Amino acid sequence: MSELYLYLAxxxxxxxxxxxxxxxxxxxxxxNKLTDPVNERSSHKFPATRSGGISIFFxxxxxxxxxxxxxxxxxxxxxxxxxxxxxLTGFADDLIEIRYREKLFLQLFAAILMFQTDYSIDSFxxxxxxxxxxxxxxxVSSVFVFVVVVxxxxxxxxxxxxxxxxxxxxxLVAGGIILVSRPEWFLxxxxxxxxxxxxxxxxxxxxxxxxxxxxxxxxxGSIMAFILFYILDSESSLITDNLISRPxxxxxxxxxxxxxxxxxxxIRAYNNKxxxxxxxxxxxxxxxxKGYQHWQASVLTFxxxxxxxxxxxxxxxxxxxxxxxxxxxxxxxxxxxSFFK
Amino acid sequence: MxxxxxxxxxxxxxxxxxxxxxxxxxxxxxKIGVTEYTILESKKLSKKNIKYTKPFPEELKNxxxxxxxxxSSSDGSVYFLYPGGGILFKYLNGVFERIDESFAxxxxxxxxxxxxxxxxxxxxxxxxxxxxxLLTKFNFELRNWELVPTSGQxxxxxxxxxxxxxxxxxxxxxxxxxxxxxxxxKNNSLYSLNLDKMIWAREGLLNNMLFSENKxxxxxxxxxxxxxxxxxxTDNDLRIITPKDNQIKFFKAEGLHNINEKAIIVGDNVVYxxxxxxxxxxxxxxxxxxxxxxxxxxxxxxxxxxxxxNYFIYVGVFCGVLILLTFIKFKKEKLVLFxxxxxxSGLNKTMPIDKNEKFVxxxxxxxxxxxxxxxxxxxxxxxxxxxxxxxxxxKNKVIDELNRKALEKFExxxxxxxxxxxxxxxxxxxxxxxIEI
Numbered sequence: 001m002s003e004l005y006l007y008l009a010x011x012x013x014x015x016x017x018x019x020x021x022x023x024x025x026x027x028x029x030x031x032n033k034l035t036d037p038v039n040e041r042s043s044h045k046f047p048a049t050r051s052g053g054i055s056i057f058f059x060x061x062x063x064x065x066x067x068x069x070x071x072x073x074x075x076x077x078x079x080x081x082x083x084x085x086x087x088l089t090g091f092a093d094d095l096i097e098i099r100y101r102e103k104l105f106l107q108l109f110a111a112i113l114m115f116q117t118d119y120s121i122d123s124f125x126x127x128x129x130x131x132x133x134x135x136x137x138x139x140v141s142s143v144f145v146f147v148v149v150v151x152x153x154x155x156x157x158x159x160x161x162x163x164x165x166x167x168x169x170x171x172l173v174a175g176g177i178i179l180v181s182r183p184e185w186f187l188x189x190x191x192x193x194x195x196x197x198x199x200x201x202x203x204x205x206x207x208x209x210x211x212x213x214x215x216x217x218x219x220x221g222s223i224m225a226f227i228l229f230y231i232l233d234s235e236s237s238l239i240t241d242n243l244i245s246r247p248x249x250x251x252x253x254x255x256x257x258x259x260x261x262x263x264x265x266x267i268r269a270y271n272n273k274x275x276x277x278x279x280x281x282x283x284x285x286x287x288x289x290k291g292y293q294h295w296q297a298s299v300l301t302f303x304x305x306x307x308x309x310x311x312x313x314x315x316x317x318x319x320x321x322x323x324x325x326x327x328x329x330x331x332x333x334x335x336x337x338s339f340f341k
Numbered sequence: 342m343x344x345x346x347x348x349x350x351x352x353x354x355x356x357x358x359x360x361x362x363x364x365x366x367x368x369x370x371x372k373i374g375v376t377e378y379t380i381l382e383s384k385k386l387s388k389k390n391i392k393y394t395k396p397f398p399e400e401l402k403n404x405x406x407x408x409x410x411x412x413s414s415s416d417g418s419v420y421f422l423y424p425g426g427g428i429l430f431k432y433l434n435g436v437f438e439r440i441d442e443s444f445a446x447x448x449x450x451x452x453x454x455x456x457x458x459x460x461x462x463x464x465x466x467x468x469x470x471x472x473x474x475l476l477t478k479f480n481f482e483l484r485n486w487e488l489v490p491t492s493g494q495x496x497x498x499x500x501x502x503x504x505x506x507x508x509x510x511x512x513x514x515x516x517x518x519x520x521x522x523x524x525x526x527k528n529n530s531l532y533s534l535n536l537d538k539m540i541w542a543r544e545g546l547l548n549n550m551l552f553s554e555n556k557x558x559x560x561x562x563x564x565x566x567x568x569x570x571x572x573x574x575t576d577n578d579l580r581i582i583t584p585k586d587n588q589i590k591f592f593k594a595e596g597l598h599n600i601n602e603k604a605i606i607v608g609d610n611v612v613y614x615x616x617x618x619x620x621x622x623x624x625x626x627x628x629x630x631x632x633x634x635x636x637x638x639x640x641x642x643x644x645x646x647x648x649x650x651n652y653f654i655y656v657g658v659f660c661g662v663l664i665l666l667t668f669i670k671f672k673k674e675k676l677v678l679f680x681x682x683x684x685x686s687g688l689n690k691t692m693p694i695d696k697n698e699k700f701v702x703x704x705x706x707x708x709x710x711x712x713x714x715x716x717x718x719x720x721x722x723x724x725x726x727x728x729x730x731x732x733x734x735x736k737n738k739v740i741d742e743l744n745r746k747a748l749e750k751f752e753x754x755x756x757x758x759x760x761x762x763x764x765x766x767x768x769x770x771x772x773x774x775x776i777e778i
Binding site for chain 2: 131161168172173175176179180181183193197204206234235237238239241242291293295296299302303306
């Protein structure tokens with residue numbers, strides 16, 4: 001029970017800090033005329049800033065520093081280094097627009113830093129009947145997944161609340177796994193959820209609108225990538241091993257970002273466009289174009305992707321890996337034709 | 342059943358190692374001979390002394406028998422494995438002899454020595470500065486040990502000083518150390534080894550109360566039936582782990598205060614030798630296990646599932662509250678529309694408007710209270726060329742058309758009619774309070 005109070009205390013304090021910092025840093029950005037330009041792709045009509053990411057970053061740094069100094073939290077050093085490096089990359093991108101190739105190079109460097117945490121994708125856990133991977137494939141898979149996850153989160157950050165809701169889904173589910181298998185890391189989860197809630201208030205606010213920006217999406221994406229490394233590392237012990245396959249769980253945790261990114265890349269390739277070009281082919285743009293308000297689109301996407309995750313959790317022991325993959329594809333098609341088409 | 346039995350008044354006869362034979366009898370070994378005891382209903386022990394008929398093996402002359410791993414086989418023999426693996430002894434019908442032609446391997450210290458389908462196996466252990474998860478089987482024909490290949494989710498960093506329970510074809514392995522960066526690190530997973538298929542599987546995660554435990558705290562570890570008894574000899578706490586039921590039961594065992602590391606389980610009884618304080622004589626103590634332990638509580642062995650489920654109950658409540666609050670916030674929030682020269686836009690939709698419609702909307706938005714008298718609106722539509730009636734019709738048509746288009750586009754009416762406060766016959770046009778332009 002005392003642990004519950006501890007988590008609640010950190011949750012409430014972090015929420016207050018996040019709320020304050022989001023407001024304060026937003027003011028600083030506006031004061032320095034660092035507002036997000038309104039263009040034909042923008043869904044906002046009022047001046048807004050990309051200060052959300054840096055506010056979340058500072059909030060989490062403060063809360064984690066407090067957690068670590070009181071002995072309630074531990075975080076692997078290389079994970080911190082990698083996340084910091086990528087956050088700074090995102091911050092620079094928000095301010096001076098880094099070219100994509102340079103950004104990719106910096107992401108690769110961050111991925112290699114993350115690889116030093118001793119957690120990596122060293123096994124396919126039986127997918128295609130493959131278990132242990134040779135070292136070179138372990139490095140390639142880990143770096144590839146890192147880059148995909150980080151960019152997928154960046155790409156879905158197109159509607160108010162979308163990235164925050166889907167990140168919250170990821171962290172809420174991953175938190176349950178970490179709570180049992182690595183309790184010394186768990187405090188990070190109430191911290192990041194409350195930091196996101198503080199941001200969400202401003203993200204939904206019409207007059208003081210704040211976006212995650214590249215800082216936030218790269219920051220959150222790199223944390224997610226680390227947690228995926230932990231989940232997919234054969235040396236880590238997960239409570240979900242009896243409930244669901246690890247690779248399936250990893251995909252389901254990031255289902256919407258992965259599906260949307262894959263779909264956008266395919267459409268762009270089909271239209272002979274660069275896969276990295278900014279446009280409005282994302283699924284959430286379809287929802288917005290159909291008249292869903294941003295919050296409605298975000299909540300709907302959150303709900304649908306959570307529903308698919310829960311269904312897989314319940315049915316995995318009955319239908320197995322292949323059955324779950326087929327079921328997920330069917331559900332995705334049904335939802336696509338019901339809501340997105 | 343609890344009683345003490347004077348075993349010996351001469352220390353030369355002191356029991357070095359006791360091994361359970363079946364549910365009623367057990368062997369007590371020393372270097373001179375073996376005594377076969379049977380527990381009688383009369384709370385007595387029947388005793389049969391047997392002197393070894395062949396010379397006791399040289400290799401064990403200077404060794405303590407308690408350091409050997411022993412097991413009682415289904416064929417009546419008792420096997421003893423030298424620490425580290427390799428050298429194997431057998432006791433049967435008064436003969437205690439070495440039966441292998443191998444050498445002391447010394448790379449499987451603290452490995453698990455067990456019998457499965459009349460074959461002897463040794464799993465895991467520690468030696469030459471590393472742990473391993475080797476499974477070796479004794480070949481009775483070649484009188485040597487051979488490696489048994491295993492597959493699946495092998496705990497590749499080693500299985501050292503673990504806890505093991507054999508139930509049918511499944512050997513449950515848990516609570517063991519592995520070697521990581523030259524350090525012994527606890528592996529917190531629960532593994533099973535299917536001995537029929539020789540496939541390892543990770544079954545899940547141990548209850549996290551076991552995570553930080555020091556294995557050396559449990560000096561007494563006794564396997565019996567399909568469970569494992571563990572006891573710290575410095576206190577009265579005892580626990581019994583049954584992997585089949587995913588269960589750890591905790592007990593207070595004040596009645597077993599003088600139990601020691603030589604204890605075994607024989608049927609329902611725990612048996613152990615105790616030396617007198619002056620070391621003059623030795624007593625065998627037989628105590629009914631169930632009568633001497635008091636149940637305290639129970640935990641699950643693997644997967645702290647309750648914690649996991651409780652967490653998701655909180656998460657479900659949190660998500661519900663979050664979505665509800667979001668819903669309430671946006672239900673209370675006004676719909677924002679943007680008025681431009683020839684359109685009204687919002688929600689990623691655009692509604693074309695003409696100059697008359699724009700004028701009406703501007704009249705409303707420029708007013709502080711977002712209200713405007715009918716007469717003000719009508720003045721705009723008045724024209725000397727048309728009758729007053731026609732002006733009213735034009736005004737009404739513009740307002741109705743605006744509302745119709747808005748309802749079609751944004752699913753909301755833009756302008757609502759109200760009666761004047763002082764004169765109920767007076768009409769006032771108001772901007773829908775749920776809209777902000």
